Amino acid sequence: xxxxxxxxxxxxxxxxxxxxxxxxxxxxxxxxxxxxxxxxxxxxxxxxxxxxxxxxxxxxxxxxxxxxxxxxxxxxxxxxxxxxxxxxxxxxxxxxxxxxxxxxxxxxxxxxxxxxxxxxxxxxxxxxxxxxxxxxxxxxxxxxxxxxxxxxxxxxxxxxxxxxxxxxxxxxxxxxxxxxxxxxxxxxxxxxxxxxxxxxxxxxxxxxxxxxxxxxxxxxxxxxxxxxxxxxxxxxxxxxxxxxxxxxxxxxxxxxxxxxxxxxxxxxxxxxxxxxxxxxxxxxxxxxxxxxxxxxxxxxxxxxxxxxxxxxxxxxxxxxxxxxxxxxxxxxxxxxxxxxxxxxxxxxxxxxxxxxxxxxxxxxxxxxxxxxxxxxxxxxxxxxxxxxxxxxxxxxxxxxxxxxxxxxxxxxxxxxxxxxxxxxxxxxxxxxxxxxxxxxxxxxxxxxxxxxxxxxxxxxxxxxxxxxxxxxxxxxxxxxxxxxxxxxxxxxxxxxxxxxxxxxxxxxxxxxxxxxxxxxxxxxxxxxxxxxxxxxxxxxxxxxxxxxxxx
Numbered sequence: 354x355x356x357x358x359x360x361x362x363x364x365x366x367x368x369x370x371x372x373x374x375x376x377x378x379x380x381x382x383x384x385x386x387x388x389x390x391x392x393x394x395x396x397x398x399x400x401x402x403x404x405x406x407x408x409x410x411x412x413x414x415x416x417x418x419x420x421x422x423x424x425x426x427x428x429x430x431x432x433x434x435x436x437x438x439x440x441x442x443x444x445x446x447x448x449x450x451x452x453x454x455x456x457x458x459x460x461x462x463x464x465x466x467x468x469x470x471x472x473x474x475x476x477x478x479x480x481x482x483x484x485x486x487x488x489x490x491x492x493x494x495x496x497x498x499x500x501x502x503x504x505x506x507x508x509x510x511x512x513x514x515x516x517x518x519x520x521x522x523x524x525x526x527x528x529x530x531x532x533x534x535x536x537x538x539x540x541x542x543x544x545x546x547x548x549x550x551x552x553x554x555x556x557x558x559x560x561x562x563x564x565x566x567x568x569x570x571x572x573x574x575x576x577x578x579x580x581x582x583x584x585x586x587x588x589x590x591x592x593x594x595x596x597x598x599x600x601x602x603x604x605x606x607x608x609x610x611x612x613x614x615x616x617x618x619x620x621x622x623x624x625x626x627x628x629x630x631x632x633x634x635x636x637x638x639x640x641x642x643x644x645x646x647x648x649x650x651x652x653x654x655x656x657x658x659x660x661x662x663x664x665x666x667x668x669x670x671x672x673x674x675x676x677x678x679x680x681x682x683x684x685x686x687x688x689x690x691x692x693x694x695x696x697x698x699x700x701x702x703x704x705x706x707x708x709x710x711x712x713x714x715x716x717x718x719x720x721x722x723x724x725x726x727x728x729x730x731x732x733x734x735x736x737x738x739x740x741x742x743x744x745x746x747x748x749x750x751x752x753x754x755x756x757x758x759x760x761x762x763x764x765x766x767x768x769x770x771x772x773x774x775x776x777x778x779x780x781x782x783x784x785x786x787x788x789x790x791x792x793x794x795x796x797x798x799x800x801x802x803x804x805x806x807x808x809x810x811x812x813x814x815x816x817x818x819x820x821x822x823x824x825x826x827x828x829x830x831x832x833x834x835x836x837x838x839x840x841x842x843x844x845x846x847x848x849x850x851x852x853x854x855x856x857x858x859x860x861x862x863x864x865x866x867x868x869x870x871x872x873x874x875x876x877x878x879x880x881x882x883x884x885x886x887x888x889x890x891x892x893x894x895x896x897x898x899x900x901x902x903x904x
Contacts, residue, residue, distance in 0.1 A: 354423055354660055356683070357390040357414060359674050360711075361667035363809075364391050365795040366399045368666040370737035371711040372411055374730050375665055375686060378715065382722055387663075390414045392674040396794050397780030402736040405767065406729040417660045418676035421624050422617035424657045425638040425647035431456045432466065432604060437490060438474050439498045439600040441466055451634040454645055455608050461643035464608040467634055474602045486517045490601045492560055492583055495540075498601040499587045499594060504568050507560075507583040515540040515559060517598055519591060520549030528552040542587075542595050547573065554582050562587055564594045614639045617646055621657045628654045666711040668695055668703075671798045686714050688749075689887050692799075709747060709754040712737030716757045731764035736776065743812070743849050744773050749888045777849050782811040783818035788829035792844060798837070799891065802898040807837065810845040810886045816855060819846050823857070827876065830859035843894075847884045854880045856890070864897040 358376040360368025372389040379387035389411035395403065403410055430444035431454050445453050445468065455464035492509040496502065503509065516534055520527050520543030527549055531539060539558040543549040545567040553561055554576050560583040563569065569577060569584055577584055587594040614637045615624050628636060628651050636649045659681040662674075668687045670678055682695065684702045688711050704714055712734040719726050726734065738758045742750040745758065762769040782791045796809040813819065819826070826844060834842040842859040858865070858876035871879045883889045 354419070354658060355386045355388040356384055356661045356663065357388055357412075357417065358663040358665060359390050359392065359414075359417075359677075360411075360665055361672040361797060362674065363393045363793050363796040364399075364666075365396070365810075366402060366740035367710050367712055367737035369395050369399050369411060370402060370733040370740075371665040371686065371715050373408060374712060374715045374726065374734045374737075375663065375718070376411075377726070377730050378718055378722065378724070379663070381724060388412055390674070392416075393793070396782065397785055398740065398776060399736075401776065401779045402733060405772065406732040406736070408729050408733060414674060416675040417662065417680050419621045419657050419660060420617065421615045421619050421621060421638050421649055421654070422646060423660075424621060424653040425615075425617075425649040426653070427647045429454070429645075429648045431460070431645060433457065434463075434603075434605050434608065436604055437494050437498065437601045438471055438604060439597065441471060441604050442600070450648070454612075454635075454637040454648065455604075456645055460645050462612065462614055462637045462639055462645050464610045465612040465633065465635070465637065466604055466608055470607040470609060471604070473607050474604070475599060483516065487514050488517060488599055488602045489514050489606070490598075490603060492585060494601045494603075495560075495562070495598055496585055498597045499562075499585065499589065501562075501585055501587045504563070504574065504584040504586055505577055505582065507581060509583065512603070513559070514538065517542060517595060519543070519595055520546060520553070521591060524548040524552065528556075531556055531558070540598070542591055542598065544591055551576075554580055558582055560585060562594060562598070564589060564591045612637065614643075615649055615654075616641070621654055624649070624654050665715070667797075668692070668705065670694060671800065686711060686718075688714065690891075706753075707749075708751050709742035709745075709749040710738040710740070712741070713751075713754045713757045716761055717753070720760070726761075726764055728764060728766045731761045732767065732772075735761040735765060735769060735772075739773050739776060740812075743847070743852070743884055744777070746849075746852055747884050747888075749885045777812065777814060781813055781818065783813060783822055783846075788822065788825040789832070791826060792829045792833050792842065796833075797886070798839070801895045804840045804898050805838070806840050806894075807833065807842045808845060808886055808890060808894075809843070810847060812847045812849050814850050815848060816846065819855060823874070823877070826857060827859070830857060834859045843890075845880075845883075845886055845890055852882060852884055854883045854890075856880050856883075864900065867897055867900060 358372045360372045376387040376389035391411040392415050395410055430448055432441045452465050452467040454462050457463050491512050516538050518541050536557040537559050540560045541553040541558050542562045544564045550573055557580045562585045564587045566588050613631050613633055617638050617640055637645055638647045638649050662680045662682050663684040665686045668685050669692045687705045688708050716734045742754055782794050792809050796807050798807045830842040844857045845854050847854040856878045861876050873879055
């Protein structure tokens with residue numbers, strides 16, 4: 354599995370850009386499997402950034418709990434009805450398999466053959482001297498398994514049951530025994546022994562296999578053609594030739610059609626009890642239409658490898674991709690408060706600094722590694738800083754952000770000031786998104802003093818559109834809080850021109866009586882000079898809830 358670099362749920366520009374840039378840095382410094390991922394679509398401004406930077410969006414992954422397709426082994430061999438023991442055995446041996454899937458012409462799984470089932474072809478009916486020497490095959494398959502050639506090819510693709518007789522006794526005894534069986538069922542194996550070859554040809558047997566690389570004499574060849582006897586030449590001695598003929602039997606009789614398959618997108622947790630109850634050695638993993646994509650072993654499902662994650666722009670499970678609790682988090686790069694019960698079984702790299710943007714930290718990692726980012730990656734990181742610091746005007750802005758943005762400006766191919774104006778001019782969420790999408794666009798959940806709530810934030814150039822949609826946004830906040838089981842939901846609408854915000858709440862309780870900001874309407878407050886969710890609004894709400902909890 355790849356190493357996934359994730360921003361938080363409902364990602365903003367900094368989350369997406371820091372994931373893309375840090376994955377790029379990891380690939381250049383020893384983790385070629387690093388992949389930028391996100392658990393929500395980029396917003397309009399982030400799409401603008403990616404288009405300007407010429408970068409693809411991160412891989413969309415909504416849940417990192419492994420599915421069966423994530424732990425199965427790809428590129429496994431298969432067999433089909435009409436294949437023979439020798440073919441199946443060699444493929445299983447080459448891939449160290451105890452069983453091999455049987456597929457049809459469209460690669461849909463129709464059965465499974467295990468090593469034990471293959472052995473039934475060799476050792477079936479050992480108590481019956483006739484049945485034990487009977488093989489269901491064709492002369493083509495015999496020739497292929499022997500690696501020999503035809504001296505006389507006749508009806509070579511015909512599938513039939515053949516009785517293998519070895520001409521290793523006296524000609525008289527052999528002839529007497531041969532005449533007990535219908536000639537068209539008999540295949541005779543012998544070396545360069547005309548005394549055996551002649552009676553077999555005269556009897557009109559189905560085929561003659563000449564061992565040791567020998568061939569029929571011209572006279573016997575002419576007689577064999579006249580009597581309709583096919584002749585195969587084997588490079589092996591009689592013992593090995595006989596053994597290989599037995600391995601040319603079709604696998605069809607021992608195919609287990611009652612096979613347990615696992616859907617590719619089934620969660621490993623759901624597949625585990627199925628696997629534990631089954632006696633199958635391996636489990637074909639299939640698409641919805643039954644096509645094989647790989648094999649899952651019991652160990653793969655019962656003890657699957659954990660997905661490795663790097664978290665950027667967050668460090669709380671409540672804000673992480675679904676399933677992060679079950680993943681192996683190997684690194685965190687963030688600029689928010691600590692919280693959310695993050696734990697690890699091993700020491701990890703944890704970088705958490707009070708700067709304005711996670712992209713600032715990523716860019717600093719580039720510099721520490723002595724690497725210059727490509728222009729597109731540089732623009733990506735610059736955009737994260739511009740977005741999260743409101744172009745260096747947010748109170749979260751530090752001298753480190755200013756220094757790093759200046760460094761990045763020298764790496765890009767655009768005028769950074771013009772680009773910044775274009776960034777904030779595009780992508781008004783209030784103009785282009787539904788109220789529900791506005792709430793989800795950059796939404797984070799928090800728990801303070803036992804109260805669970807969410808804060809969404811959008812940046813606008815002025816509040817005109819907000820006033821037009823205020824009641825719809827209020828309704829969307831109320832629906833979001835009810836759907837997620839939250840005490841309340843809040844929307845912070847920040848004006849990047851005036852550096853002030855409006856705060857709209859789904860509901861108010863007694864704690865909000867202590868708010869010192871002007872109340873403009875039910876659940877609506879004017880927050881002058883407040884533009885930062887993490888540094889200004891969240892601590893403010895935490896103090897309100899803390900004061901309420903001690904009353």
